[in-house]
Amino acid sequence: MQAVSGSVFPRCWKMILLPALLLILWGEPGLCLGGNRRFDGHIRRFAVAIDTVYVATEKKLYQLSHDLTPVQSLTLRGIFKDGSRQDLFYRVSEGAEWNSTFSINILLPFVENHTLISCGVSDYECGYCEILDLKNISNRIYSENVRVGPTKRSNASVAFLVKLKKSLAHTYILSATQKYDGEFVKCSTYYPTLNLHNTNHDQMGEIFAVIDDQSTPNIICPGNMEFVDGFQISSTIYLLSNLPSGPKNTVRLNWLEAKENKVDTFKSLRTVTLSVSDGGSSRLLSSSLIPGGSLWSGVFTVDGGQTNTELLVFDISPDFTGGTETDFCQLATSKTLKPKAVLFRQKHMSSVLAVRQRSWMVFFIGTGDGQLIKLAVDKNYHTTCPKVLYKADDDRQMFPQILLDQVDRRHVYVAFRDQMKLVPVSKCSTYTTVQQCWSAQDPHCVWCHSKQSCTFEDDCKDSDWVSIPDHVQQKMVSYQLVKDSTGPIKLNVHTHLTVSQVPSNFACQFSGPSTEFCGNKGPPPQFPQCTCILINGTIPAQGLDVTIRIRFGSVILAENLKLTSCPDIRGSPSSVLCQQCVKSGCSWRNNGCSWANEGVMNDSVCQTLESGMNFSRPEITSIAPSVVSFYGRNHAVLSGHNLRDVTRVRIQMDATCSPQESPVWNNTGVSLTFHIPSSNNKGLVKVCVLLPDGSCHGNSQITYQSSPSCTKLEPSSTWSSGKRIITLTGSHLEFVEGIIHSHTPQEVTDPRSRSSQTLTYDTPAAGNSGDFYQLCFSESGQ
Structure with missing residues (x-):
């Protein structure tokens, strides 16, 4: 909101004036219906299964519909003081006594089996697992005091469902658990680093057991290896981890081949080091498989800290030649894997989700300062302009996991501490013309002719639509002026589009200063290109104004061009002349402007030239x-x-x-x-x-x-005559230039003092008692 003076008031708080006192009312937002939800306690785990979302906080387990509308919740509780029961998902009754809390570390929707697997530990590090009804979590199918996963409330361990056997018909839980030096577990025996747990009673040893044919296959590693992610593609299981060693850290990729049994599966384990930074320390923060192949993406820190982060892509096709499973625990491995591309550099990236949209890779990136960024990447690893889909007003760090809504695949779930949001993957409807829709460079958006609007492709049925091509392109329509030594001048027009179907009626209409502008000897239009052969064979010195109307299907585009004879663009070689040449559909060759078939049309060649003008370098x-x-x-x-x-x-x-x-x-x-x-x-x-x-x-x-935010105000009252010193506590308060009360909107109070976390100011006089007022921070911004 911009005032006449140009000041911006990004934050307001409601105030109520009582006789002689001005009271500031503060309150946390409550639960909101759909799209945005707060929970009782910090989020520890969340998962998505078809049309349901499951969220585990410090205190409760929630079941929600895909739009975050609550379905039901269960209160987590610890062991009773008398030790009589360990019903950890029992609803706590009024006055019940219990002496520990319970933390869920594993939350796995087993869709094929219509169940939800939930495991965790109490304050005493005692393990407990439950099998719940996927559609009704209050229906407990099975429970057991068993440890699956870590003993501590750590995010450095992972667990996921895998399938073994040739037919991939048997499902297990692969748990990769961070170990701690000197770890002592009160309620269970020593727990290996890697385990394969059963998921049903029909498997050998029954549910949650790790045995296989009377043996107990596992892998044990010393140290505190941090596990980040794991998943399975066909018969290959992937596991990603950080291996700290002194001041440095290496990132490891591990392959396991799904064999007939657990023993042979663990024996197949192979390890490779991901080469990220040049001999420096790097850590993997978040991971996402890119659908449709063997490409994988990861967010890495490259400075040994959490600040400088990069989004990288690797080809993780498995290599089971050489090495043994013992390499898994070693600090050094004989093999390294280099990235295919560095896609994005941004400070404080913390999470990533990759999806496919036609030929494009689309990445949703969460940051440590509360942003959700969308980045589209073509098949050549060229990126479009990153777009911010959401940004928090404060600097809340995003949860290191982003999940896609499985119902319509048009939203993603992101979490911040005790809050979850459902964010649209695109803002197609905000673009109101075909040019805007295309210029957004968003693979999710198409211009739908029947609706005359920018929308999702699935919403444009039985109609022609156009969208961006399968590669990064800056112009929807480009043109070239071509001429050989004896031939006529040709105007080649290219459309850079993806269409719903190749149009049979693709055509270009050229309008110039005369009706006989183009000859009829040119090749017929063939999508995506058409050609005009200039009848006169020359372009006048003053240039030629041309309008092109391009039809494909029922969509029509219009483009206005100013044609100039390429050799007539003359002067001392300079960046200005070069840019003028390339912009005119010509090419730059031998420090001069030539026809498009004789040189380089990329304006990057112009950046190496001097400006050609006599200016002092600022x-x-x-x-x-x-x-x-x-x-x-x-x-x-x-x-x-x-x-x-x-x-x-x-x-x-x-x-x-x-x-x-x-x-x-x-x-x-x-x-x-x-x-x-x-x-x-x-x-x-x-x-x-x-x-x-x-x-x-x-x-x-x-x-x-971020914009200024406030968490505390002292004192919380002032005299009706004003002039009381108020101290605000919050974040980014150094940006505040003034304070405005709604009952005196023209009166801007300058702060007495301010820092990033505190600000003091004198209150203005109050108006009539009983009025509601608002307090706003004033920033002069655009």
């Missing part, structure tokens, strides 16, 4: 402020050298995104003023200054952070 020394909330900041000051000719300030979030540019004023040559625009992203952006020739200089940075 330098940036500082930007104040350089840290702002995602609302931006008005009247920022950029200082440096040779700034006199600077016309604009460019802010670039990512190389694949269109930059934002702000005009400048008060330019003294050593400083200038500009507005820092708002941003959908938190994090670092690059800043450079533009000269009239279009070149951009300098490599400074601005950091976008």
Whole structure:
């Protein structure tokens, strides 16, 4: 919300005025219906099965519908003081006495068996498992005091369902458990690192047993190996882990082959080290298999900490040659695996989910500062501009797991501490024209002709639609001017689209200064290209205005072009001349402009050339402020050298995104003023200054952070005459420039003092007693 002055009021709190007192009312949001839900306690595990979501918190187990509408919940409880029962999922009755809590570490929907497997431990590290009805968790099918998984409340252990035997007909639980030095378990015997547990009574040893043909197959490793993820593709089981060794950490990928029995399955284990950083320490934070093959993605830290993170893609096709299962515990392995591509670099990434949409890979990335980012990647590993689907107002870290809604596959589930959100995978409906729909570069979106709207492909039945091609492309329609030494000038037009079906009536209509603009000797239109042969054979010196109407199916596109004879674009070789040449459908060759069939049409060749204009090269020394909330900041000051000719300030979030540019004023040559625009992203952006020739200089940075938030206010009352010092406690309060009360909206109170966590100010005089007021933070932003 932007006021006339340009100030932004991102946060408001309701106040009530009683006689002589102004009371501030604070409260946590309650449970919200659909799309957003808070829980009683922090989330520990969650899982999705068809149309149901299961959430385990510190205190309860919840069953919800796929839109997060509650179905039922069970209270977790510990062992009674008299030891008479261990009914951990029994509803606690009023006044019941119990002396421990229970923590769920494993939550596995066994859809094929219509059951939910839930295992965990008490404060005393005593294990307990239950088999619940998948559709009704209050219906307990089986329970047992047995340990499956870790003894501690750790996120460094994993468990998942696998199938063994040739027919893959027998399902087991593979548990990979972090070990702790000096670990002592009160309620059970020593527990190996890797186990295969039964899932039903028909298997040898009955349910939850680990034996196999009278033996107890497992793998035991010393140390504190951290397990991140595991899954199965066909007959291959994959396990990913971090192996700390002193100050460094290595990331390991393990393969197991599903054999006839548990013993042979463990014997098949092979290990490879993932090569992430050049000899440095790296850790795997989150993992996601890319559907439809052997590609896998992971979020890694590459600086030994949690800050610098990268999204990488590996081909994890199994290799069972060489090595033995003993390599699993070793610090060094003989084999390493290098990534196929580094897709994305972003600070504080913490989770990832990969899906396929036609030929595209689509990644949903969670961050430690509360963002959900969508990144589309083509088959050549080129990325589109990352888009923020959701950002929290504060810096709540996202749970290291993102799951896809199995009902319509149009939403993802993300969790923050005690909250879960259902976030749409796309915002197709916000794009109102075919050009906007295409320019969004979103593989989930198509322009539907019958609806004349941008929508999901499944919502455009029995109608023509268009969408982006199967590769990253900056223009929907591009053109080239081609001419050989003796032939005519040809205008080749290319459409960069995916269509619902190859149109039989694909056609291009060229309109120029005369009705006989194109000859009829050209090749017939053939999707996605059409050609116009210029009748006159020349292009006038002033250029030629051409309109192209392209029909495919029932969709029509219009494109206006300005044609210029390529050799007529002349001058001293410069980046400006080169860019003009390429933009005109020509190519750059031997420091001059040529027809498109004679040189390079990629404008990247222009970046190596000098501007061609006589400007002093500007330098940036500082930007104040350089840290702002995602609302931006008005009247920022950029200082440096040779700034006199600077016309604009460019802010670039990512190389694949269109930059934002702000005009400048008060330019003294050593400083200038500009507005820092708002941003959908938190994090670092690059800043450079533009000269009239279009070149951009300098490599400074601005950091976008969360907006101010408040958790505490002292004192909670003031006199009706005002002028009482109030102290606010919260986060990012250094961005607050003023405080406004709704009963005096034109009166902005400056803070007495402020830091990132505290702010003090004097209250204004109150109005009539009994009125409701709002308190707002004021930030000057765009």
